[in-house]
Amino acid sequence: MELPAGFPRSPKAPKSFTRSELIRSIYERFQRIRGDREEGGPRLRRLAQAESLVLAVLDEIAGALERGMRVELRGVGVLSVKEKRGRQGRNPRTGEALVIDPHRGVRFRASELLLARLNRPASRSPERHKSDPRQLAFPIDDQQEEPTDTNTRAARLPFAREGKTRRKATIFEKSE
Numbered sequence: 001m002e003l004p005a006g007f008p009r010s011p012k013a014p015k016s017f018t019r020s021e022l023i024r025s026i027y028e029r030f031q032r033i034r035g036d037r038e039e040g041g042p043r044l045r046r047l048a049q050a051e052s053l054v055l056a057v058l059d060e061i062a063g064a065l066e067r068g069m070r071v072e073l074r075g076v077g078v079l080s081v082k083e084k085r086g087r088q089g090r091n092p093r094t095g096e097a098l099v100i101d102p103h104r105g106v107r108f109r110a111s112e113l114l115l116a117r118l119n120r121p122a123s124r125s126p127e128r129h130k131s132d133p134r135q136l137a138f139p140i141d142d143q144q145e146e147p148t149d150t151n152t153r154a155a156r157l158p159f160a161r162e163g164k165t166r167r168k169a170t171i172f173e174k175s176e
Helices: 019-032 047-066 112-119
Strands: 071-073 077-084 087-090 097-100 103-110
Touching: 019 047, 047 071, 047 077, 103 112
Parallel strands: none
Antiparallel strands: 071 077, 077 103, 087 097
């Protein structure tokens, strides 16, 4: 599948973002925050603190899923448990029939904001918001024509009614 014009093509982009890379990234981000708690916010003194933080968050998410709860991460998506019923299957190598037991799986549904962020052209790269460097601000067109196909998910959204213009998802508006 060919990417549309304007999308970045990076052959050196990593194929996955591992837990250890996440830990290192969080540690480095907190190292950039100047000062201590009184002056500018918390700092992680050691990489082990970042590791404990990440493992605690992941453990809480896994625990909630284990209890059958829905985990909603605003701006990222929703993780939920899906009960899968038992069924008849086949070994693809030998063709032998076998029974697949009922089990639980995890379903991830990406948020509209994440999908918009993933699918924006490279020319509309995010800019850091001046007041808070952790927030992203990027320009988004205020209006968009109504979708003509009523079977699309966007057409079924409550704000996409006939005769009204639909506003695209915005993470943060850039303020002057």
